[in-house]
Amino acid sequence: MLWPAYDHPSDLAAIETVPLEDRGLPTSTYDLLVRAAGLWPERTALTVLPDGARWREPVSRTYAQVLAEVHRAANALHEAGVGRGDAVALMSPNCDELITATLAAQVAGIAAPINAGLSTGQIAELLRRSGARVMVTAGPDLDARIWSTARALAAAGAIDTLLLLRPTGTRVSSDPPVIDGVRVSYLDAAGGDATGFAGVAPTGHDLAALFHTGGTTGAPKLAAHTHTNEVTDAWMIAANSVLDDDSRVFAALPLFHVNALIVTVLAPMLRGQSVIWAGPAGYRDAELYGEFWKIVEHYSLAAMSAVPTVYSVLAQCPVDADISSLRVCMVGASMLPPAVRDGFESHTGVRLLEGYGLTEATCASARSFSTAPRPGSVGQRMPYQQIKTVRVAPDGRWVDLPDGEVGTIAISGPTVFAGYVVGRDADGFVLDGKGALVDGWLDTGDLGRVDPDGFVHLTGRAKDLIIRGGHNIDPAVIEDALLAHPAVTGAAAVASPDIHSGEVPVAYVTVTASAEVTEQQLLSWAAEHVVESAATPKSVTVIDALPVTDVGKPYKLALRADAARRVAEDAVVGVAGVEKSVHAVVEGGTVVVLVTARAGGDTTGVKAALDRLPVTWRLGTTS
Structure with missing residues (x-):
């Protein structure tokens, strides 16, 4: 019941004949981990590299060891006063302890990962909204800059307790720094009982995490995920029949990103798969790329997930190892330029599989299939999620559109988030959809169409992010x-x-x-x-x-068109056969670059130049 056949678009209908509640999914991310440790106690769960250069010197944990460390960390958080409705801030580059600390935060309370690249003011605002008084953060030996930010926040009264993380593989005993009025200790020295959790375990309806996401105002929003949100989305990803229980997954995205948690922590845990984690710099580690194909061969990696820019770089790295184990390369987060797809696939022989999702729908809502490519699509809707397009009427009502008609993409189902944090009351966090939730449907802000088979074709982005x-x-x-x-x-x-x-x-x-x-x-x-x-x-x-619309509202599409024109113009400068003018127009909410070539000329250079750009373009000819 847990693992139906799911390697072809035609499998979707059969999967949904079984109600989701009959699938026997774990009720929480904690139950998910307990299940994994019970089924595969001696199987390696995590292998964490110190950095790209030292990939042969990893730290590994079995599922039983991960559970014990999560118990120890969760009990340390519980002793620090973290309860079921309390948020725990996590601000650190990836390391072995951050993975277990993130899971522990969801056991003891609610995980609130923070991108340390935000300004100190933005971080302080996220702490205020989440109410977090306990922060798990990088110690000075792991990341001096992040530690400096955390120390300043604590000294200013934003944090009461700091639990510090050490670099992967480092267990050197040292005294923690001292901050007046703030409890500071290393997490590995503050742990409690490893055999169980002393507090109240979470249920499916409890909040698991608060992920910050961009919005239409200057300060990031906090999107609330329940345990059911995370477990169900992780199951939809793990149900991929192309991978089996012995498959090994590569992870390098930062843990403040939903993809890192859902795709490379929780989904593999459902199958008992092993995950190999890059060092603290992740895909920003320049040395990782020079060693990447050797890492694939050494660890027999079967799957990875990254953004288009990563695959663009890998397409330039000579394949100096046996990478036949690599079967699934997932890509998302931004438009995949044709040249990146073609370059990577011809270089490696591995197909790039696009996906679609957003934080407010937990993570993933559509996936592609190596067995049935659908050019121009970002994938078919995932089981038990519904995707449609709507037109928003002048009075605010939604009008459902037929298959194939372009409109605003909307999603419903068990992965749609609980809402944004807008405050707290006696019962805990006050959540509000802030206009994004309408009768259980999520307004994604993206424009596109959905074909009769449930494949999503993006045509633009309604939101300004x-x-x-x-x-x-x-x-x-x-x-x-x-x-x-x-x-x-x-x-x-x-x-x-x-x-x-x-x-x-x-x-x-x-x-x-x-x-x-x-x-x-x-x-x-x-x-x-x-x-x-x-x-x-x-x-x-x-x-x-x-530029403004007829009713005086800002019209940014015109500016995006101008920006695209300028980039395309620079790209084709000096290319034989191109006329002097390059234009860009807006068609159905999509920016299209128009380039003119002389009739009968060789347009190979023009196409090569434009294919490298993440733009929609069209080539015309003069008479």
Whole structure:
């Protein structure tokens, strides 16, 4: 009942003849781990590399050992005052202890992972919203910069207890740093009983995690996941029949990202699979790429998950090992350029399988199949999740659209989140869909169509988020910084196509009539005042007026079209057969680049240049 055949789109109907509640899924992520330790106590669960260069010196844990360490850490959190409704902040690069600490936080209370790349002010706001008074964080030997941020937050009164993590494989006894009025200890020295959890175990309805996600305001939102959300989505991913119980999975995405937790922690645990984790820098470790194919061969890796930019780099790395074990390479988070797909697949012989999901639907909602490619699609809806397109009427009502018609994509089912944290009361967190939840359906903010087989075809993004290499950037962060400049009267930040990151932020501004400020000066201003380094725009362009719709609302699609045109223009400079003009238009909510070539000419160079870009383009010819 737990593992139906699921390696072809036609399997979906048969799977759903069995009600989800009859599948016998664990009730919580804690039950999931207890089950795994009971079924496969001596099987290796985790193998964690210190870093890309030292991949032959890992630290490994069996499922029984993982459960014991989770018990020890969960009891330490319980002794620190963490209860069922309390959040535990986790801010650290990946390491062996962070994996068990994240699971332990869900046993004792609610995990609240934090991206340490956010500004100190944003982190402080996330701590305030979550109510977390206990933080698991990198010690000074693991990451000095993160430790400095955590220490400053604790010294300012935002945190009462700091539990520090050491580098993978390091168990050197040392005294923790001292902060007046704050309890500070190393997590491995603060642990309690390893045989069981002393507190109240979670149920499926309890909150498991609070993941921050970008939104339409400057501060990230906190999306609340229940244990049922996480277990069911993990099961949908693990049900992939292409992988068996002996398959080994590679993990390198940061644990503040839902993909890392759901795809590479919980899903493999359901099958008793082994996961090999990269070091603290993950896919940002330059040395990892030079050793990557050797790592695949040595650990017999069968599956991995990454963003398009990772596969773009791997397509340039000589295959110097036997990688025949690698069968599933999942890709998501941003548009997959055709050139990246073609380059990776021709280089390795392994197909890239696109997926689709978002934090508010836990993680994954659609998957692709190596047995039945569907070009142009990001995958078929997953079992027990429903996906449709709707048109939002002027009065706010949703009008369902027929198969194949483009509209706003909406998702329902057991993976749809409980809501955003908007406060606390006597009963715990107060959650609100903030307009994203309508009668149990989630408004994804994405535009697309759904074909009769349940495959999703994205055509654009209704929301304004800029997704840089899988990292969400709120344009308001950039716009607020530019508007603080005395000469700027208006600002709009949009996504510009980028070969390496999928998208990068660029900004357009209007300035006062008497202003003598240059675009370079505004770019320097942005670099100094944007609170998140990844959000610093790559360019600032001064224009006469920001575009608006007929009813006076900002029209960013026009700016995205201009940004795409500029990138495409640069890409085809000097390519034989191209006319001087490159245009970009908006068609059905999608930006399309139009390039003209001379009739009868060789367009090979044009196509090669444009295929490298994550843009939709069309080639025309002169008469």
